[in-house]
Amino acid sequence: MPEPPPERLIGAYGDPAGPGPLVVAICGIHGNEPAGGVAARRVLAWLEAARPAFGGRFVALNGHLAALRLMQRGIDGDLNRRWSSARVAALREGTLRRRDAEDHEQAQLLGVLDAALAGARGPVLGLDLHSFSAPGPPFVVTRAAGPELAFAAELGVPVLVSLERFIGGTILELFSDEGLPILGFEAGRHDDPATVDAHAALIRLALAELGAVARESLPDEAADRALLTAVGRGLPRVVEVTHRHPLEPRDGFRMRPGFHNLVFVSRGEALADDRHGVVRAPRDGWLLMPLYQGAGEDGFFLAVERPLHG
Ligand SMILES: [Zn+2]
Numbered sequence: 001m002p003e004p005p006p007e008r009l010i011g012a013y014g015d016p017a018g019p020g021p022l023v024v025a026i027c028g029i030h031g032n033e034p035a036g037g038v039a040a041r042r043v044l045a046w047l048e049a050a051r052p053a054f055g056g057r058f059v060a061l062n063g064h065l066a067a068l069r070l071m072q073r074g075i076d077g078d079l080n081r082r083w084s085s086a087r088v089a090a091l092r093e094g095t096l097r098r099r100d101a102e103d104h105e106q107a108q109l110l111g112v113l114d115a116a117l118a119g120a121r122g123p124v125l126g127l128d129l130h131s132f133s134a135p136g137p138p139f140v141v142t143r144a145a146g147p148e149l150a151f152a153a154e155l156g157v158p159v160l161v162s163l164e165r166f167i168g169g170t171i172l173e174l175f176s177d178e179g180l181p182i183l184g185f186e187a188g189r190h191d192d193p194a195t196v197d198a199h200a201a202l203i204r205l206a207l208a209e210l211g212a213v214a215r216e217s218l219p220d221e222a223a224d225r226a227l228l229t230a231v232g233r234g235l236p237r238v239v240e241v242t243h244r245h246p247l248e249p250r251d252g253f254r255m256r257p258g259f260h261n262l263v264f265v266s267r268g269e270a271l272a273d274d275r276h277g278v279v280r281a282p283r284d285g286w287l288l289m290p291l292y293q294g295a296g297e298d299g300f301f302l303a304v305e306r307p308l309h310g
Pocket of ligand 1: 030131
């Protein structure tokens with residue numbers, strides 16, 4: 001049976017008026033990244049079928065409906081660069097002039113998110129579920145050094161911190177501005193079935209971490225943990241983004257082949273070429289988000305390993 005067209009609410013589980021934690025999954029804020037929504041539906045189907053003892057609420061939302069329907073990243077822009085406190089305040093007050101598809105999506109998504117968060121009766125955790133096009137291991141992105149960093153670091157996949165110093169307006173910013181923890185998860189390649197598995201594992205472990213469901217009630221906690229630890233093996237647990245290579249229009253930036261997320265590069269190593277010549281790594285570090293396709297403002301980022309406590 002073909003999948004029905006995506007709706008804003010993928011599904012919800014748990015008593016909306018009852019006590020307990022709230023886990024909110026935001027799926028497909030980039031429309032070419034459907035794996036998070038597939039994983040959320042899988043977890044909801046398990047909850048409906050297994051009916052484990054459950055306290056709290058799980059809400060799964062689609063991020064960019066119009067783009068998800070077209071299976072493309074965005075329509076007129078990037079829905080994940082618009083969540084500055086000023087824009088969000090203007091949207092809530094109804095004073096933001098909506099100019100493009102992403103403005104309309106953002107207004108709708110914000111309304112549904114605000115309603116879900118207003119109903120929270122306990123601790124909250126946001127999950128912002130992504131995938132990527134290049135090869136490379138999954139990784140978590142988080143802003144804060146709070147309990148979500150400890151939870152994320154326990155998962156065994158590398159955790160990126162301080163990306164917000166270079167990329168503003170992601171949906172992580174909305175939660176941070178509200179004082180709420182959130183994890184971004186880049187779970188694997190867009191079309192890899194393992195990406196759905198990784199997202200589903202994260203959602204289940206998050207539900208258990210917040211106490212919505214007992215660990216013993218999970219289908220297989222050990223398998224979920226093993227899946228994530230396996231992909232993070234040999235990689236640092238926490239890396240801090242320290243360098244961004246910005247692009248200028250018409251600088252002819254071309255990444256050299258063979259790089260992907262979380263490859264270690266050495267200072268002086270040739271990474272790319274542009275009209276000024278060879279672009280070399282300014283320092284040793286873990287390479288992130290090398291730009292191979294499409295337009296962008298960022299050629300690549302570099303990160304250094306950081307102690308978990310420090
Ligand atoms: Zn994305």
